[in-house]
Amino acid sequence: MATLAVTYGFGRYGYGLFLPRFQAEFGGSAGALGAVTSIGYLGELLALGVVGRWAGRRSPRLPIAIGLACAGAGMLLIAVAPGTWVLAVGVAVSGMAPGWVWTPYSDLVQDTVKPSGRTHALSMISTGTTFGVVLAGPAAFFATDSRWRLVWLGAAAVAFLVMAWNIRALPSAPVNRARPREPVQWRALVGRRGAWPLFVAATSSGLIGAVYWSFAGVAVATANDGDERVAPVLWTVIGVAGTVGVLTGRFVQLHGLRATFVTTQLVLSLSTAVLWLAPAGWGFALTSAVLYGCGFMVGGTLLSVWSSMVFPDHPTRGFSVVVVFITLGAVAGPSALGLVVDSAGLSSAFAIATLLALATLAALPRHSRNRSEETQ
Secondary structure (H helix, E strand, O other): HHHHHHHHHHHHHHHHHHHHHHHHHHHHOHHHHHHHHOHHHHHHHHHHHHHHHHOOOOOOOOOOOHHHHHHHHHHHHHHHOOOHHHHHHHHHHHHHHHHHHHHHHHHHHHOOHHHHHHHHHHHHHHHHHHHHHHHHHHHHHHOOHHHHHHHEEEEEHHHHHHHHHHHHHHHEEEEEOOOOOOOHHHHHHHHOOOOOHHHHHHHHHHHHHHHHHHHHHHHHHOOOOOOHHHHHHHHHHHHHHHHHHHHHHHHHHOOOHHHEEEHHHHHHHHHHHHHHOOOOHHHHHHHHHHHHHHHHHHHHHHHHHHHHOOOOOHHHHHHHHHHHHHHHHHHHHHHHHHHHHHHHOOOHHHOOOOOOOHHHHHOOOOOOHHHHOOOO
């Protein structure tokens, strides 16, 4: 949870929260600065390829430590950036971190947690993101003028501390030596029965998430006469609402994967529709934040649970493929819709995101319930 809090909750999504501050400090359009996030997502794709090959052959401790080192170094560069180019390098380096850290925990959960507790364990780990967001929001209140640099310095220090914690806590060798150690062909994973609805949902999640995290703060601040207080409050509310993600495993056990998926997509579409149709006013902004926090965190956690059902024999490798699709969507989001923002305005980007969330309902999961329950 601590690892995902610092790498995703702050290193990845904190950038969008500070986007108005970066724009004031370094200049440039919202669309251009939003597109900088795509650089980090491309680095994440490279990391995922390496992690997929290492799964089962090296301890999960190695990629997790590398990822946290990237997060710390990247956020340090952001903190000291004298201009846009160094800022972009920092975003790229810290943006690689999620590709290293999230998927290796899948093997650890599969090999060390009883079947009845795996969905809950995956939910707890994935929801670490929201606790990082909860801290990032109040930190932005502190980050007036040049004090934003101190916030990023502090976040870098936390990343290095969490790296030391993981190195101390995690095993130095693969947990389950009986697991196949030769890398399974990615083609076989991609062709797995029932995998493509998961991949479609993952791509949609990445695109919608990247758009919201990159542009929501700017949209709300712009609609409220540049009020810089709105975006930090928005992030804090997203984080608090997102803590519901710890219950994702319970939702799946009680209501099934399909019902949870459909509910999540509807909530996500409502969150972006609010920013499309009525971004002005605190009431609308906070409504969108509550809806997005619930939809995003349950949806992201649901992908890890869904992946464990589709790839029970190769948890990390299978989930690495899923995260590749999340990342592809995230790469396309800020780049493509950044152009839409600059040409047609922020509301157009959220209109596209709303329609995409609704269209993703077509990607219904094949599994209706937790597989461990089905076999009991």
